[in-house]
Amino acid sequence: MPETPRSSGETMIDIANVTRRFGPITALDTVSAKIREGEFFSLLGPSGCGKTTLLRLLAGFDQPTEGTIAIGGQAMADIPANRRPTNMVFQSYAIFPHMNVAENVAYGLKRLRLGGGEEKRRVEEALGQVQLGHLGKRRANELSGGQRQRVALARALVMRPKVLLLDEPLSALDKKLREQMQVELRHLQKAVGITFILVTHDQYEALAMSDRIAVMFDGRIAQIAAPKDIYQRPVSRQVADFLGGMNFIAADIVGEDGSEVCLETVGFGRVTTERPPGFVVKGRSATLGIRPERLRVLWDDDTSEHEIAGTVVDRHYFGEITHLIVEIPGLQQPLSVIETNDFGADDIPVGSPIRLAYDPEALVAMGD
Amino acid sequence: MTAASEASVAAETPSGGRHALLRSDRAKGLALISPTFVYTLIFLLAPIVVVVVHSFWTQTYLTIDRTFTLENYKTALTEPIYRDLLVRSLYISLTVSVATALFAYPIAYYISFYGAQRKSLWLFLITIPFWTGYLLRVMAWKVILGYNGVLNEALMGLGITSQPVSELLYSTNAVIITLIHAWAVFAVLPIFVSLEKVDRTLIEAATDLGDGAVRRFLRITLPLSMPGVIGAILIVMIPTVGDYVTPKLVGGTEGVMIANAIEAQFGRAQNWPLGAALSVTTMIVVSLMAGACVLLLRGLVRLVR
Numbered sequence: 276m277p278e279t280p281r282s283s284g285e286t287m288i289d290i291a292n293v294t295r296r297f298g299p300i301t302a303l304d305t306v307s308a309k310i311r312e313g314e315f316f317s318l319l320g321p322s323g324c325g326k327t328t329l330l331r332l333l334a335g336f337d338q339p340t341e342g343t344i345a346i347g348g349q350a351m352a353d354i355p356a357n358r359r360p361t362n363m364v365f366q367s368y369a370i371f372p373h374m375n376v377a378e379n380v381a382y383g384l385k386r387l388r389l390g391g392g393e394e395k396r397r398v399e400e401a402l403g404q405v406q407l408g409h410l411g412k413r414r415a416n417e418l419s420g421g422q423r424q425r426v427a428l429a430r431a432l433v434m435r436p437k438v439l440l441l442d443e444p445l446s447a448l449d450k451k452l453r454e455q456m457q458v459e460l461r462h463l464q465k466a467v468g469i470t471f472i473l474v475t476h477d478q479y480e481a482l483a484m485s486d487r488i489a490v491m492f493d494g495r496i497a498q499i500a501a502p503k504d505i506y507q508r509p510v511s512r513q514v515a516d517f518l519g520g521m522n523f524i525a526a527d528i529v530g531e532d533g534s535e536v537c538l539e540t541v542g543f544g545r546v547t548t549e550r551p552p553g554f555v556v557k558g559r560s561a562t563l564g565i566r567p568e569r570l571r572v573l574w575d576d577d578t579s580e581h582e583i584a585g586t587v588v589d590r591h592y593f594g595e596i597t598h599l600i601v602e603i604p605g606l607q608q609p610l611s612v613i614e615t616n617d618f619g620a621d622d623i624p625v626g627s628p629i630r631l632a633y634d635p636e637a638l639v640a641m642g643d
Numbered sequence: 644m645t646a647a648s649e650a651s652v653a654a655e656t657p658s659g660g661r662h663a664l665l666r667s668d669r670a671k672g673l674a675l676i677s678p679t680f681v682y683t684l685i686f687l688l689a690p691i692v693v694v695v696v697h698s699f700w701t702q703t704y705l706t707i708d709r710t711f712t713l714e715n716y717k718t719a720l721t722e723p724i725y726r727d728l729l730v731r732s733l734y735i736s737l738t739v740s741v742a743t744a745l746f747a748y749p750i751a752y753y754i755s756f757y758g759a760q761r762k763s764l765w766l767f768l769i770t771i772p773f774w775t776g777y778l779l780r781v782m783a784w785k786v787i788l789g790y791n792g793v794l795n796e797a798l799m800g801l802g803i804t805s806q807p808v809s810e811l812l813y814s815t816n817a818v819i820i821t822l823i824h825a826w827a828v829f830a831v832l833p834i835f836v837s838l839e840k841v842d843r844t845l846i847e848a849a850t851d852l853g854d855g856a857v858r859r860f861l862r863i864t865l866p867l868s869m870p871g872v873i874g875a876i877l878i879v880m881i882p883t884v885g886d887y888v889t890p891k892l893v894g895g896t897e898g899v900m901i902a903n904a905i906e907a908q909f910g911r912a913q914n915w916p917l918g919a920a921l922s923v924t925t926m927i928v929v930s931l932m933a934g935a936c937v938l939l940l941r942g943l944v945r946l947v948r
Contacts, residue, residue, distance in 0.1 A: 336847055356850045369848035373866050382862075383852030434852065 286348075287312040287438060287470045288333065293342035295328055302328040304494040305342070310472065315464050317473045317481040320491035321517070326474045329491075330440050333472065335359045347437050362431035363440040366447070368423045370415045376402070376426050377411035383434045401433035404463060421452050428460075432467065439464075441473045445480060457483050478518045482506060490514050507566075510551050512641055515564050522570075522610050526563040526640070536640050538563055541605035542583050543633075548640045562641045567598070567613040569637035572620055572629060579632035585610070587629050590621070597621045601629055698919035707916065715920030725904060725921060732884050732901040732925070733932060735815060739822040740830075740880035740936075744872055746823065747830035751871075752864075754831075755838035766835070769828055777825065781892045784821045788812040788893065813895025821893050822883050830875035837871025838864070866944045873937050880936070884929050901925050 288310040295303040303325045310316045318326035331337045332344060335356030344351045346360055362383075371379050380398045389397070402408045405425035410418075418426065424444060431439055444460075445453045461484050464471045475481050481488045482502040489499045498510045509515035512523060529545065530537035536550045540563050548563075573582060588609055589600035597620040599612040612631060614620035623629065698715055701708040719725050754765045772780060787793045788811040795807040811817060841864055849859035887902035894900070901921065908918030 334851060336850070356847075357853050357855055361851075363848070363851045365844050365848060367842070367844050369842065369844040371845060371848070371863065382849070383854075386853050386858065430848075430852065 285312040286310070287314070287346065288472075289343075289345040290329070290333075291343050291345075293329070293332065293339045293344060295325075295332060295337065296340045301494055303332075303339070306491075306494070306496055307342075308489055308496060308499060310470060311486075312470055313468050315461065315471045315473070315484060315486045317475060317485040317488045318491060319475055319478060319481040319488050319517075322476060324491040325494040326476075326491050327442060328494075330363075330442055330472065330474050333438070334361050334363050334440055360437040361440055362434045362436040362438075363442065364424075364427045364431050364444045366442045366444070368427040368444075368447075370418070370423050370426055370430075372415045374415060375411065376407065376413045376415070376418070379415065379426055380411075380429045380433050382430060397433055401429040404432060404467070405429045420447055420449075421456070424448065424456065428463075432463075432469075436469065438470045438472060441471060443474055443476070445475075446477070453480075460484060482518070490517060492517075507637075508549075508551060508639055509564070509641065512562055512564070515639075515641065520567045520611055520613075521564045522567060523608065523641075524563045524565070524606060526561050528559050528561050536561070538640055542603045543638065546635060546638050546640075548635075548638055551640060551642075564639045564641055565610075565633060565637055567611040569633060570601075570610060570612045571632045572599070572612065572614050572618070572623070573632050574618060577630075577632075581635055582630050582632045584628065584630045587623055587625050587627055590623065590625055592621050597623075599623065599629070601631065694919045694922055696919075697916050698923045700916045702914045702916050715917050716924065718917060719920045719924045725901070728899060728901045728904050729925060729928065731815065731899075733928065735818055735822070735898075735900060736880045736883040736929075737932065737936075738819055739826065739883050740876045742819070743823050743826050743830040743879045744834070744875045747827055747834055747875060748872065750827075751831050751834035751838055755835055766832075769831055772824075773828065778888070778892075780825060781821055781889055784817070784824065784893055785812060788817050788820070812893060813897065815894070815898050817893040817895075818890050818898040818900070821889050822879075822886065825889070826879045826883065829878050833874035833878065834868060834871040837868040837874070841867045861947050865947070869940060869944050873940055876936055876940075877933050880933055881929055884925060 286309045288308075290306060290308045290310075293303055293306045294301065306325070306329060318329060320326050328337065332339055333346070333351075335351065335354065338352075351359060371382065374382070377398055380401055381394055384394045384397060387394075398411070399408065402411060405428050407422065407425050407429060410422065413422075415423070415426075424447070427444070441460075445456050448456060457480060460471075473481070473484065482505075485502055487499060487501055488505050490497045490505060492513055497514050498505055500508070505514065506518050509518060509521075512521075515521040515523075524540050524543065526538035526540040526546075528536065529539045530547075531550070534550050535547055537545065537547045538561055539545050543563065546563060571579075573579060583603055585601040585603040587599055588602045591598040591600075594616075596613050596615055599614060599620065600609050601612055602609040610631070697707075699711050699713070701710070701712055701714065750769070754762055758765050785792070789795070790807050790809055790812065792812070794811060795804075798804045798808065799806070845863050845867070846859055849863045854862065884900075885902045885905075887900060887906050890898045890900045890903055902925075905918050905921045905925070908914045908921065912918075
């Protein structure tokens, strides 16, 4: 089920028990992760979760209070930021205002004193990669947001780093440009084969671009997995909630069997699902989750092996989809259902009885 | 979609009749600055016009002959005494302004980069010498630099010299030292402001691209704070050329500057037209020197990066 990343599988970055404290505040709390070579890895979480702190530790702008970081098998403790095999695309892009585009991109190469037109060739290549080949002479203050982002990208790529760090690179762009850049960044990463680490608070961005995602809350990594796994099999309510809507149903644990767990709920009855990693049994209660789009409206005489019945109590129209709020007898919380409008879900009257079908595979057990 | 299409479209200025012009931002801007503009016109431009006009006239004992002449400029430019005074004034003001900027830069840099929560306290402390009058501060330097002054006592006490150095006070150097001290704050402030405006992320970006502390200072911090340095140099250079109090008090005969000569022409010598011609000449020469300085500094910055 997990998508096989295009990476070679060698560990590029090894983050081991890293803690960073700022006075009384613990920004990162014993974080460990292994990031593979050639991987597109995302750090996803709400603001203040420590994802940017972790990125700055990797870049060398900050040092961990405890723990170690190794990049390409080399310990980074004594290596200052300017000698690390990483380059960064800053959130504000940090384009040098007193230089033109080509000078910005050539900035890091100047120190290397490349001879024989090599510098010029590499600058042109990098500008070509981000489709800015024609703008070399343009001044930094004459660029649009999207162009500045491309210059920042080219300036980092031209250094041929082992790891490219991206600090919310798309957050300053408008929606349409952002979606376009997501695709472009993904293509670019595949073309150059460099390990990309993306910091973002936008779950769709992380899901669309990454090979793997680390979801962070309060300075800890809650889960590391491929986008599909993390969306379909979140380990906790917090992760499930952060990655889109999820119906939470209180459940009792009635049986455990190594890799599986058996839950008893009102409405969905007895459900046996795979035991998620990090699932800790506290007492006899747990939570069962199902994504709103995995519940399907049953029309007229349709039947399904797995169905539950209830009453529509509210309806929200969103153009191509409709959100239905369905009350199920015995459930504390009504279920949220997302249905496409091609069969007329937007015309279901509020108050009418409704039957919903679901796939037991879509049910996921979470610790409370 | 290509990158070119992302280019922002420049806002088109709406073309309209005269009413549109009156309601335009331009008209509003002009209206807003008009009080200051009038003030400048009366108190700055008008006196300059008076001086310039006088410089083309001739003093005939008690009255002024108002026929156009260039005789005053001929005197101002060819008379060795005025030429020497002008050259010395330029030397002093150039030395003072460059030295002040050099001293002020590290102070401003420290406050801006390491001042943290105490930036305003540091700036406040720097202004403390200004709580005493200018004359008193100049007098203080007389005490420090004098024959039996603090500096000579210290030099002798340390065994560096066996008898007092008499060249300290009443010399060009005394003028330079006093002026540097007097103008330091005026140089610290513009440099501080321009350093404050340097986006710290840019310095991080330079580090990220491989620059050590020295290189990123020369390639990012210094060029971006150059407007402040240029401002500081101009702020110090232009008034110091015209200073005549400091040379009178600590300069002796060797430290006399062009402004002392101008003062003499407007005062005791009673030759306003010659004084005016000397003033205009000084103004033009200082402007040229200031312009040359700006161009030179910009060129240097370009070379470094």
